Amino acid sequence: MNRDGLKKLLEEVRAGRIDVDEATRRLARLPFEDIEVARVDHHRELRLGFPEVILGQGKTAEQIAQIAERILTESSNLLVSRTTEEVFRRICELAPDAEFHPQARMISVQRDRTERGYGTIAVISAGTSDIPIAEEAAVTATAMGNRVSRVYDVGVAGIHRLFGARQDFESARVIVVVAGMEGALPSVVGGMVSVPVIAVPTSIGYGASFDGLAALLGMLNSCASNVTVVNIDNGFGAGFVASLINRKR
């Protein structure tokens, strides 16, 4: 129930069409309905170009299809993460305009392509093995209405490659940096720009990388003050926050 509904109910009470006991009963549940309203607001907010996102992992193709169908009745856009080509074929039956992003392992439907970011989001990855996570960030940011600039395979052990690509990220409004192994790239990029850098550690590596722990700790201890960190392999989260930072107001 939103503010208008509330007003209408009170007018019914005033007019005597709803008695006080009935209104009391209805309003007693208001706190949560009102929060429900908040949820609706929140949803409306999100619908402003931001897709509802389905985490594909651990769901069957059929379950994903059901959720997708419900979302697409209310929303122009859709995003499915950590999914497969098999799910994509199932989604195509509902939405023939769906796209599959094999590296990012994502499905997107983007009927509303309004640009909602006022700058560019750069997505930088250290190694070729980090590209799937970088793509997850890039596809998410694109689906949320942003221009995205990809700068891949510019790890710190060949720092000239990063310098050579500087023009591709130095004018971005926010930068996502994806790296495994020692996770040093966000610090270097962070020192070269004056915008927020979102660091994504990946589980790429072996031995003392401990499935991304080394990269995670490295990024948390970055000597560059403009770096924040998300979970290991959380390309989606990085793309999501980057979109919020870049969002037009």
Added chain:
Amino acid sequence: MNRDGLKKLLEEVRAGRIDVDEATRRLARLPFEDIEVARVDHHRELRLGFPEVILGQGKTAEQIAQIAERILTESSNLLVSRTTEEVFRRICELAPDAEFHPQARMISVQRDRTERGYGTIAVISAGTSDIPIAEEAAVTATAMGNRVSRVYDVGVAGIHRLFGARQDFESARVIVVVAGMEGALPSVVGGMVSVPVIAVPTSIGYGASFDGLAALLGMLNSCASNVTVVNIDNGFGAGFVASLINRKR
């Protein structure tokens, strides 16, 4: 605002004494006021013999005295944890009937001594070094209106001592077991009784005890199904939950 207040407001609306806009404005804030009511309920609940608790750690004697003064205007009982004799002397100025529990490092004021538990709470400790944490649990449970039975220094490496003391804990409604080092005691006790056992790992030990981690992991992996665990050295929490379990309804 509770249900009666809500009804009254609606009647005022119906009677035309409060206009719809004003009522809408008031009700829009209702969720949180209602939650506010919940808080008051919650407080009332707690006041039913359960003292307000002040965590003494990191507060000055003067800060503790101020909070204590405010509590004692509304409440019969008071509990201060992780505190010192110096604070106790300051509290005595406010409440000459305050007691100091040096081992538990707690201060209690207990003007309302109604018994609120319907059984006994047994507090068992493995070693003499674990006694301060055991006492923190015991003093908390006593302050919350329970009969408490203490069984100390019955570690598993002398299992006959535990058996010898069985009559002191086998009729308890809930048992708190405090142990450092390998933390094995809760499993043994858990296998001897059919009531809930709350395990408290302590930081007692050295080397590979890693400040209580060994005891904590041991307790979490207990092969006795009736064991739950609280944080390392959290005697207060164990005494608190034990009291909730033992509370008369």
Added chain:
Amino acid sequence: MNRDGLKKLLEEVRAGRIDVDEATRRLARLPFEDIEVARVDHHRELRLGFPEVILGQGKTAEQIAQIAERILTESSNLLVSRTTEEVFRRICELAPDAEFHPQARMISVQRDRTERGYGTIAVISAGTSDIPIAEEAAVTATAMGNRVSRVYDVGVAGIHRLFGARQDFESARVIVVVAGMEGALPSVVGGMVSVPVIAVPTSIGYGASFDGLAALLGMLNSCASNVTVVNIDNGFGAGFVASLINRKR
């Protein structure tokens, strides 16, 4: 041998029907028989509506069937945890009234349905992926003679859902809260109620969740004093302890 048996033996000795040497021999084993008695008592206690539980993991269908057969000769109820549909079909040959709980991965036989708890046990889960563990707790509590209220998919990132469901758990005698990822839900629930909360961390998550470690540590450090914790994914343990807390005396 219980107290009556002991008395009878002594009377036989007194009456000269059993000689002293024979009685000495029998009694020399008494400590353990007496403990055996304790075990029998313990069993009797458990039989009062509490099923014998078989941990299915690592046992063959045939092994489980043999244990189940022995239990069902002495006991009305049976519970098998971490099992499969294949085992269920085998158990059905013994007990056609057996039920399979696919989400909880449990089999139950419940011929004695006496209600043994005096309140309700609420089982709350954060995400849909946590439901199998939540169901393990719920099925256990049901099998042990409790009324169970399920509140699923109310994670903290959509706190209004939890508030909306408040009526379903705020009158419970004890609450089991199941959550993976950051494990924040028990703290929030703990702050809303004044009954014991048993927190179950799950291994749901990825990256820095470290197979449930993040959730486990979060729950152990809960700022709500009424929270205790069991092992990662230990839904059975949580349901078991909740039943002990809720047991009628």
Added chain:
Amino acid sequence: MNRDGLKKLLEEVRAGRIDVDEATRRLARLPFEDIEVARVDHHRELRLGFPEVILGQGKTAEQIAQIAERILTESSNLLVSRTTEEVFRRICELAPDAEFHPQARMISVQRDRTERGYGTIAVISAGTSDIPIAEEAAVTATAMGNRVSRVYDVGVAGIHRLFGARQDFESARVIVVVAGMEGALPSVVGGMVSVPVIAVPTSIGYGASFDGLAALLGMLNSCASNVTVVNIDNGFGAGFVASLINRKR
């Protein structure tokens, strides 16, 4: 050397006033001089209302004073973190308008008070013990030209307090959430808003908090997609990034 300097050099070469070998020698060092230029650009960027920051930890009062003196000849503003009142007295000799922020342990000089953020930055803290880190974030954000809204002591175990304070943070452009122990607050706040949330774990806690590790892991595993994380106790970093996000373009 900037582009103009480069052009001038080439004109000198063309005019024959500088010979080719000399020009070659000068240009061979160009990459680093140009990067040097970048550094100057970078500095100019930072000077646009962003203070130079001195990390006080591990430096003597005299060392800090010398660096501060140099900064204040070029810059209107100054910020010293992790410092003491003794250092403050030394800075006052240089800058009588310096301010000391005892909770944040920071010194600021703010001669240029241009507002550079276009929204508000909210800083939320869970417990009273987390306030020093929250203040570090708040003072940093203020010094960088932002309006800051403080919402303190609203931990998740009393969720109604957070709801009661919602109006103080729901319109912010970016939110910093500071929490120790289980670190659950960022997830709850993250679920209530649609702006970026920067989570700061603190080392507040004991036992299984492992000096902030529990809070850190909790935040990294947040089920709210708009949460990013900085290092344990890194209030400055959070305030810095929040300012970059909020910066007018």
Added chain:
Amino acid sequence: MNRDGLKKLLEEVRAGRIDVDEATRRLARLPFEDIEVARVDHHRELRLGFPEVILGQGKTAEQIAQIAERILTESSNLLVSRTTEEVFRRICELAPDAEFHPQARMISVQRDRTERGYGTIAVISAGTSDIPIAEEAAVTATAMGNRVSRVYDVGVAGIHRLFGARQDFESARVIVVVAGMEGALPSVVGGMVSVPVIAVPTSIGYGASFDGLAALLGMLNSCASNVTVVNIDNGFGAGFVASLINRKR
């Protein structure tokens, strides 16, 4: 070269049958030859009833057969650990008297059955899942010429079972205790006897057992002074050391 060989060489030198340079050359390599001698002594020592042991893990059936063949030319006994029935069939071609121990996953050939221990070695296991590791210890100790007493499934949560079996281990010269989960059994056993206890943590458990880490830490922190520990799942090592302790002199 042993002492006699050395003496003979010197006598040849004295007699002028070997010249000084040649003798110098031979003796320059003496350190390692002498150590070589030590190795031979060491081997002789081991041959006194102790089988050569082949770690089967990571070797093909053919490789194991080749090593076994070489051992059996010099030695009466043979032991292969962490192996399979397939390897057993291959070994049977060489040694039709070989035995396969399926639970222990070991093959033994024991042609020399001299008893070499002067007491009994007891092997105690906590749960049924720990039996394979316990069997590895028991088969090793048997193969090394010891009488072995097995006491299985006497975990601490049913302490009466351990007491009931006391006569089976209280007269042992050394005890191996195998336990997973919380690893509490060695402490309890250690407190009941006055002989050395060798604790073997197993990887049995789930969640916070962290593949045996919880049991390992528990055992290292044992409050019983007569407990030493071997690696997780190292039943062979425990059986080996127990045999050395029990060896007749």
Added chain:
Amino acid sequence: MNRDGLKKLLEEVRAGRIDVDEATRRLARLPFEDIEVARVDHHRELRLGFPEVILGQGKTAEQIAQIAERILTESSNLLVSRTTEEVFRRICELAPDAEFHPQARMISVQRDRTERGYGTIAVISAGTSDIPIAEEAAVTATAMGNRVSRVYDVGVAGIHRLFGARQDFESARVIVVVAGMEGALPSVVGGMVSVPVIAVPTSIGYGASFDGLAALLGMLNSCASNVTVVNIDNGFGAGFVASLINRKR
């Protein structure tokens, strides 16, 4: 109550001098009394030349003196570990023949100097910083009636020193090896002898030694099969177990 006492009681029952109810009551407590007997046996065992040991850490001089006084009335020998010279002076008032071992931080009274081991115990340490822990083992073994051979400062980075000292340990019945840093010494020693080796990791080291964790893990993973491990810095435990292994039967 032992078997004779039991028989006597039954005869009294038979003779009618004790009635059945009284006898039942007495026998109901038998399990624990019998265990009590076990405790006495255990004590007698220990008294056979093994001192009662007081852990000095965390006890006042006065507390230690009181326990020591009680022990010395029943026992010839006494051992206090982790203690100070101040405590020693206090003990001297009770036992002027007490000795202080400053490196081991132990006090011993040894009135009964019967030799109880049939071989020698060698105590080997890697570095000079490990000597206090090595001395704790050596003093314990001496106080328990063993001949002890000390071989100090023979770390693996100068392996010739270890070889040079071989005659001092190769004839020992059991060897204690104390090492910090990488903890490699027990593996090397273990490979040179065919007796049990008890490895004691020490907290000596810095950085990635993590307070002895590196040495502990190294020792647990020893490739020598005759190595078992005790807790970090647990020299006493190693000396105690070594004495049990070496004990005459």
Added chain:
Amino acid sequence: MNRDGLKKLLEEVRAGRIDVDEATRRLARLPFEDIEVARVDHHRELRLGFPEVILGQGKTAEQIAQIAERILTESSNLLVSRTTEEVFRRICELAPDAEFHPQARMISVQRDRTERGYGTIAVISAGTSDIPIAEEAAVTATAMGNRVSRVYDVGVAGIHRLFGARQDFESARVIVVVAGMEGALPSVVGGMVSVPVIAVPTSIGYGASFDGLAALLGMLNSCASNVTVVNIDNGFGAGFVASLINRKR
């Protein structure tokens, strides 16, 4: 652009054949082009007998073949690590002189066999299971133009084997030591020689080896000052650095 290209450009400017604006534009990109030059230099350096290396892991046979083809147009030598025999067959189509090293899981093409090291590189391994990693180091060093001496299966638990093989490594210019389990071998070898020792921990082991962590920590804490460490299982890195150390100047 290298120094010659730069000079040529300036001469064109001087001669008026390129105007100043065009030259400015070209030079503005110089920093990175110059770094590009550095890269080329770097490549030239590497081409001096050092193969380009392809990490095979995670690449298809086709991808590897494409990269290999490109390398072999510019370079005489090629090295593929962590690869398979299937890839080898594909490479043979391009380079019939390719060799496969099954233990090292590497493919090499070595058309330029100039010796580039001035001493020998010794590669020592502790156990037979460590040989694949040792071979990775040895094959890398050979491919980089070094004489390599292999000393395998000389673990510390049979130290005489290491001594017996001393002549095979004591004259090396640099030594690579590969060990799993406790990782003690580098310390022992380090103490026997006065050249750099590169320690490679392997993931060989079980239980508390924690996938190579025990060996890694042991090596980092080596008491021999001439030991440095690379990542777990990083035989390639060790062989690479050893080659750089041994390189003729």
Added chain:
Amino acid sequence: MNRDGLKKLLEEVRAGRIDVDEATRRLARLPFEDIEVARVDHHRELRLGFPEVILGQGKTAEQIAQIAERILTESSNLLVSRTTEEVFRRICELAPDAEFHPQARMISVQRDRTERGYGTIAVISAGTSDIPIAEEAAVTATAMGNRVSRVYDVGVAGIHRLFGARQDFESARVIVVVAGMEGALPSVVGGMVSVPVIAVPTSIGYGASFDGLAALLGMLNSCASNVTVVNIDNGFGAGFVASLINRKR
């Protein structure tokens, strides 16, 4: 005993001046004496410009003075690490030409200043707080007869500083890189040069740096193949190995 001594002994045997039994007795101890010879060789090697090093930590000024006195009778040079100015004053009494290096916390006596390295050793540090460890490496390398080039405060967050200083390290024969926090600098430097890089993690940092663990893991996972790692804060070890690499042959 060296080869000449051995020959002389044999000649005495031949000449009948030493009888065979006596010679046998002497030679029986040869292995270790020969190793003793090796030790002397080793010492001679080290004396070739390499100082004996005393680890000052945990030794009294007097103990250090005694060891220093002994070293200076045989050796021209001396190095004391982790020491204090007080020890320096004591050493000055023995060696008035001693120098104190306050940042490195080292004392050196360098009477033999022969240059023993054929190239330069560069020591690079990331932050000013890392300088003490960098100085420890630099002073060690200087004392071992090397030219040392220091490049300090060139952390990756201001990568242009590192580029600006490139000429100071790009011609070095070996580079030591010292960094705390995220430990990213060795990877960047490693990618810029083709010589061995020795990475030294420092304990500088806070929170998730976990006393240097983050830097350590980062360096072990370096994507640059020419990086090896020493223990946290082990500047001495890095300087020592760098000297061995740079040593003239």
